[in-house]
Amino acid sequence: MSEEYDDEEIILSELPDDELVEQMHDDLYDGLKDEIIEGTEILLSRGWSAEKVLSEALVGGMTIVGIDFRDGILFVPEVLLAANAMKGGMGILRPLLAETGAKPIGKMVIGTVKGDIHDIGKNLVAMMLEGAGFEVIDIGINNSVEEYFAALEEHKPDVLGMSALLTTTMPYMKVVIDAMTEKGIRDDYIVLVGGAPLNEEFGEAVGATAYCRDAATAASTAVELVAQKYAA
Amino acid sequence: MSERKGRRGGGGRSGKRAARQISQTKQAAYIERNIPYFEVLEESGLAQIEYNADTVLEEIGIEFRDDPEALQILKDAGADVQGELVRFPRGMCRSIIQASAPKEFTQHARNPENSTIIGGKRTVLVPAYGSPFVRDLDGGRRYATIEDFRNFVKLAYMSPGLHHSGGTICEPVDLPVNKRHFDMIYSHIKYSDKPFMGSVTAPERAQDTVDMCKIVFGDEFVDNNAVTASLINANSPMTFDDTMLGAAKVYARHNQATVVSPFILAGAMSPVTVAGTATQILAEALAGMAFVQLVNPGAPVVFGTFAAAVSMQTGAPTFGTPEPSLILYTAAALARRLGVPFRSGGGLNASKIPDAQAAYESANTLQTAALAGVNFMLHTAGWLEGGLVMSYEKFILDADQANMMPILLKGVDMSENGQAMDAMRETGPGNHFLGATHTQANFETAFYRSTIADNNSFEQWQEDGELDATQRANKIYKQMLADYEAPALDPAIDEALVEYMATRKASFPDKDY
Numbered sequence: 001m002s003e004e005y006d007d008e009e010i011i012l013s014e015l016p017d018d019e020l021v022e023q024m025h026d027d028l029y030d031g032l033k034d035e036i037i038e039g040t041e042i043l044l045s046r047g048w049s050a051e052k053v054l055s056e057a058l059v060g061g062m063t064i065v066g067i068d069f070r071d072g073i074l075f076v077p078e079v080l081l082a083a084n085a086m087k088g089g090m091g092i093l094r095p096l097l098a099e100t101g102a103k104p105i106g107k108m109v110i111g112t113v114k115g116d117i118h119d120i121g122k123n124l125v126a127m128m129l130e131g132a133g134f135e136v137i138d139i140g141i142n143n144s145v146e147e148y149f150a151a152l153e154e155h156k157p158d159v160l161g162m163s164a165l166l167t168t169t170m171p172y173m174k175v176v177i178d179a180m181t182e183k184g185i186r187d188d189y190i191v192l193v194g195g196a197p198l199n200e201e202f203g204e205a206v207g208a209t210a211y212c213r214d215a216a217t218a219a220s221t222a223v224e225l226v227a228q229k230y231a232a
Numbered sequence: 233m234s235e236r237k238g239r240r241g242g243g244g245r246s247g248k249r250a251a252r253q254i255s256q257t258k259q260a261a262y263i264e265r266n267i268p269y270f271e272v273l274e275e276s277g278l279a280q281i282e283y284n285a286d287t288v289l290e291e292i293g294i295e296f297r298d299d300p301e302a303l304q305i306l307k308d309a310g311a312d313v314q315g316e317l318v319r320f321p322r323g324m325c326r327s328i329i330q331a332s333a334p335k336e337f338t339q340h341a342r343n344p345e346n347s348t349i350i351g352g353k354r355t356v357l358v359p360a361y362g363s364p365f366v367r368d369l370d371g372g373r374r375y376a377t378i379e380d381f382r383n384f385v386k387l388a389y390m391s392p393g394l395h396h397s398g399g400t401i402c403e404p405v406d407l408p409v410n411k412r413h414f415d416m417i418y419s420h421i422k423y424s425d426k427p428f429m430g431s432v433t434a435p436e437r438a439q440d441t442v443d444m445c446k447i448v449f450g451d452e453f454v455d456n457n458a459v460t461a462s463l464i465n466a467n468s469p470m471t472f473d474d475t476m477l478g479a480a481k482v483y484a485r486h487n488q489a490t491v492v493s494p495f496i497l498a499g500a501m502s503p504v505t506v507a508g509t510a511t512q513i514l515a516e517a518l519a520g521m522a523f524v525q526l527v528n529p530g531a532p533v534v535f536g537t538f539a540a541a542v543s544m545q546t547g548a549p550t551f552g553t554p555e556p557s558l559i560l561y562t563a564a565a566l567a568r569r570l571g572v573p574f575r576s577g578g579g580l581n582a583s584k585i586p587d588a589q590a591a592y593e594s595a596n597t598l599q600t601a602a603l604a605g606v607n608f609m610l611h612t613a614g615w616l617e618g619g620l621v622m623s624y625e626k627f628i629l630d631a632d633q634a635n636m637m638p639i640l641l642k643g644v645d646m647s648e649n650g651q652a653m654d655a656m657r658e659t660g661p662g663n664h665f666l667g668a669t670h671t672q673a674n675f676e677t678a679f680y681r682s683t684i685a686d687n688n689s690f691e692q693w694q695e696d697g698e699l700d701a702t703q704r705a706n707k708i709y710k711q712m713l714a715d716y717e718a719p720a721l722d723p724a725i726d727e728a729l730v731e732y733m734a735t736r737k738a739s740f741p742d743k744d745y
Binding site: 074080120217 | 690
């Protein structure tokens with residue numbers, strides 16, 4: 001990398017607010033978790049609200065990451081690092097946000113459907129969503145209707161995400177959604193589905209709110225739909 | 233704090249964008265091979281072909297047409313010359329070649345960084361050669377012009393996977409036949425700084441090539457170093473003509489490299505079998521290369537092989553089929569046994585457009601040539617329609633394939649990092665490797681990233697306009713030409729070249745032969 005960066009020692013606490021936020025955008029981009037935690041703490045100590053830190057420093061930075069991932073500039077392992085750094089900042093902000101009663105960016109329960117143990121795609125979606133500021137409860141693989149329901153009951157998320165890699169397991173998404181309808185809780189949740197064998201048409205047919213073609217789309221769709229829900 | 237200094241090397245978005253957008257990474261001047269050769273014949277089979285080739289040379293003979301000097305040279309060396317038919321005692325050609333022909337040689341470029349080595353475990357990738365037509369999505373199929381020629385020189389210059397500027401990269405038919413070589417040679421020198429091939433269509437045009445090179449490199453340097461490698465085709469079957477012999481003599485006398493290539497459409501210009509064709513190729517190449525060594529012992533020669541098969545239904549040449557691949561593997565092994573560099577391969581196909589046929593026929597030939605151990609791979613990029621057409625989009629598609637070759641030929645990294653035991657220890661069962669430390673350290677260069685392939689989701693592809701590979705290549709070649717910047721050329725040399733051409737062009741009338 002270029003030498004001008006190597007020669008530079010940056011002391012975050014000495015930066016004025018606007019430069020610190022800009023530096024945090026860079027640090028998020030470069031996946032520097034410790035630096036993001038430090039920056040978050042500095043902004044809070046300067047009297048910034050948790051909500052403002054979240055939207056300007058963290059979400060602002062992750063938006064750039066998302067754009068460059070979409071444009072092929074950033075690679076998957078780098079986005080994972082960035083999301084991990086974001087998670088570090090969120091760890092500090094989340095309890096503060098809960099205290100102030102600020103509108104959360106969103107909460108999601110995500111899991112792979114019954115019969116399917118392929119979870120790398122689901123894990124990527126979870127990380128992208130965490131990177132977008134979501135609270136993500138990952139209930140893992142091979143989930144039955146009962147397990148999904150238990151998680152919805154316990155965590156009361158905005159979004160339920162279901163994933164499948166196999167054509168033989170993807171119909172189970174309909175089983176889950178039908179059961180939700182039967183129980184009268186379908187409309188309480190945004191339901192996102194995804195996985196290689198799915199498409200838009202399948203998402204509609206099973207009664208999902210939306211089909212998400214990849215992890216980045218899943219994150220942006222979830223953010224958008226949750227924002228709509230709270231705006232309504 | 234001290235740790236941050238080192239870690240904060242990414243420079244955020246601006247740093248990454250700048251680094252990632254330099255996609256045309258500089259590559260070495262040749263590919264260095266680190267995997268075994270793929271062989272299709274054992275010792276006994278190769279020895280039988282060598283014996284049979286000597287029988288062809290001894291019993292049937294090779295014609296050297298319309299060149300009394302060549303016949304005299306061969307006669308003086310001990311060949312049996314009857315009219316224009318030359319018969320060689322068993323083993324004569326092989327011993328002449330092995331006595332003086334270099335096993336490998338450096339072909340110098342005007343930019344020393346691009347000087348390449350032809351032979352040994354190296355592969356040099358060279359654009360396609362000789363098409364009268366060009367084609368692109370916008371203009372369709374049309375006769376090539378000098379403007380097209382310049383464009384392809386620029387594209388080859390900008391393609392890191394191509395080590396060479398080629399020769400008659402397409403035929404500028406808008407210029408008079410007897411003068412177009414000036415503009416072609418000048419274009420290679422002016423618009424690129426990679427090595428190139430000289431004119432072979434007449435001895436005086438070969439001489440012009442040498443003289444123009446002397447303006448660039450200096451007289452003494454050219455007389456002692458190969459700065460061109462030029463294509464001397466046998467007029468198969470078993471014939472060399474005065475045009476090719478004349479050019480070969482000029483280049484050999486100036487220590488310039490020649491690529492002696494039997495040009496075989498099997499079934500028409502050689503027998504219909506693999507062994508028969510390989511035998512004839514060896515006999516023709518032996519005779520041609522021995523002749524070059526007699527003209528000037530030690531002048532670099534390359535054993536060339538262009539082998540396709542003709543359709544027995546129509547007589548049309550076919551490409552990317554199994555038989556020419558077997559011929560190529562066999563000829564490569566024969567060249568290694570002889571101890572000279574080998575030329576063959578390329579993105580050969582018979583398709584009219586850069587479609588699936590073009591892609592698979594080209595891939596069949598490219599992979600075969602790479603695995604066989606070709607040293608000088610002419611026709612690597614741009615070839616369509618059996619060589620009649622140089623395609624802009626196909627050039628870009630092939631350049632992507634060319635970029636993959638060094639990785640394939642480098643073989644398997646067995647270093648500690650290559651073994652990746654840490655990655656498996658860190659990740660363990662049921663997790664993914666995308667976040668592992670080893671992945672983080674290696675991901676950027678771990679896998680080849682195609683410049684052409686669309687690996688996005690169906691929906692993303694739809695949003696991007698449902699472009700196929702040819703349409704994507706069309707955008708890329710236009711962007712490359714728009715971004716092209718010429719390599720620096722000493723203005724005094726440029727001026728001398730322009731003056732040389734002007735004087736020479738004025739000294740004789742335009743002719744179309």
